Amino acid sequence: MSAREPKAVDIMILNAWYKVGFSEDFKAEVLQRHVICEKVLVFWRTAEGEVVGFDDRCCHKRMPISAGRFLEGGLVECPYHGLAFNSEGQCVKVPSAPGAPIPKRARLLPYKVIEQDGVVWVWPGDAEKIGDIRPPATPEIVSPDWERITGELHIKGNSILMIENALDITHFYPLHGNTIGQSADSNIEFDMTTGETRGCESVTVTRQVDDYPQSDDFADILTHKMADSYSIQTMVGPGIIIAGRTLWPAGGRKDNKDPKCLKNYHFLTPIDRRSHKYTYVVNMPKGQMSGRDPSVRAVDRAKELLSVVFAEDIWAIEMQQEMCELPDGDYREVLLKSDLPLAQGRKILDAMYQKEIGEHSI
Ligand code: FES
Ligand SMILES: [Fe+2]
Known part of the structure; x- marks a missing residue:
């Protein structure tokens, strides 16, 4: 190894698929927090059965969404001021401004998730770099x-x-x-x-x-x-x-x-x-x-x-x-x-x- 190459311990690759958990670990409408590649992420399985993943910070004041709870209709409520998000991460309810238009950018940052062969994988990096890359079969x-x-x-x-x-x-x-x-x-x-x-x-x-x-x-x-x-x-x-x-x-x-x-x-x-x-x-x-x-x-x-x-x-x-x-x-x-x-x-x-x-x- 030459002096200019990084040591193994310097390396952390974000553009890759990593296991979050096994399929059986994701019960419907239960929030899970995982730290992966220095990113704090929240995951849940929707009532329809899909596992979704987002940055865990509420778009309002960075409260962890994983500390929130589920409302009727599969919405996740932030425990601080009650913004509620759907399974696409979009904010659909602001208790302090009922009836007011909700800005499009009031949303959770999404991460790509794949569930395959009993394993839930996440891509913590740039989704545009996924291309044809898929997790291996298990x-x-x-x-x-x-x-x-x-x-x-x-x-x-x-x-x-x-x-x-x-x-x-x-x-x-x-x-x-x-x-x-x-x-x-x-x-x-x-x-x-x-x-x-x-x-x-x-x-x-x-x-x-x-x-x-x-x-x-x-x-x-x-x-x-x-x-x-x-x-x-x-x-x-x-x-x-x-x-x-x-x-x-x-x-x-x-x-x-x-x-x-x-x-x-x-x-x-x-x-x-x-x-x-x-x-x-x-x-x-x-x-x-x-x-x-x-x-x-x-x-x-x-x-x-x-x-x-x-x-x-x-x-x-x-x-x-x-x-x-x-x-x-x-x-x-x-x-x-x-x-x-x-x-x-x-x-x-x-x-x-x-x-x-x-x-x-x-
Ligand atoms: S921090 Fe989430 S609603 Fe205010
Ligand atoms: Fe060993």
């Missing part, structure tokens, strides 16, 4: 053929540190050496490709190895100890990493014999440059059981395991964040061959960030 989240566990963590670190963590399995040892990590795993060759997913630049890293001893914990949640293994991680913009792993019994890949798999979604939603909300969803085919105890669902074992693994990741990321905040002076990072996907990810994110800054669009 079909397992709503599929009856898959079961899943989810968790949400508040991390005191820039979301890009988490992206780099999720793209890089060479940290499994030593960071996760007591659970999923084995030192030898870092030597497995990888392939890297770049591409586009629904209009957004992506980088994918895959690893394939046959007749290979898995860590006891992977063998527990994916059954096979001596296994043929395939793993994949894809970063799609700054908002999501999609990861998967499949194990077959040694020699079984060719004929797809007894595959056991998981598909993970890592959602990264920046709160600001120094913290983010991290949501994980681990999906497994329905009925996939623990290798160690076939009476226990594999996803439940994964949940136990991940509570340990994520605590280790957070420990590392929060310390990295502290160190990133020190002035660099003569310090420069040294990237290794195994950091190639991460470096490519940075390149994509740096370019997105520089474009935003250059356009002064936000």
Whole structure:
């Protein structure tokens, strides 16, 4: 990294789709406040079923609309002077001036929201820059053929540190050496490709190895100890990493014999440059059981395991964040061959960030 490139912790990209929550979190006519990319936003699901999002500041005196309440007809009333807004954000009632014309600009600032595959996404940046970009598909989240566990963590670190963590399995040892990590795993060759997913630049890293001893914990949640293994991680913009792993019994890949798999979604939603909300969803085919105890669902074992693994990741990321905040002076990072996907990810994110800054669009 040259001296002129921004550190990961300097970057916050607004022109991207970020997860706000899951569909089931949005009940009709309940106000929700979320801080995303330093913007305070209010969301609600209308009685008709659509999720809408706005700047949380009332257009009158900046009172948070999220502290308001619903009136008849799906209107939201500001708790200060009672201006009421419809689901398009337009003010339609001013109690202190009944009957007087309401200026068109008396409205809440809207944000683009998409609800798709059980996830509600927001674009906190310039809506004109959306073009053809759409959030990636997450079909397992709503599929009856898959079961899943989810968790949400508040991390005191820039979301890009988490992206780099999720793209890089060479940290499994030593960071996760007591659970999923084995030192030898870092030597497995990888392939890297770049591409586009629904209009957004992506980088994918895959690893394939046959007749290979898995860590006891992977063998527990994916059954096979001596296994043929395939793993994949894809970063799609700054908002999501999609990861998967499949194990077959040694020699079984060719004929797809007894595959056991998981598909993970890592959602990264920046709160600001120094913290983010991290949501994980681990999906497994329905009925996939623990290798160690076939009476226990594999996803439940994964949940136990991940509570340990994520605590280790957070420990590392929060310390990295502290160190990133020190002035660099003569310090420069040294990237290794195994950091190639991460470096490519940075390149994509740096370019997105520089474009935003250059356009002064936000
Ligand atoms: S601040 Fe909202 S009505 Fe006055
Ligand atoms: Fe990790």
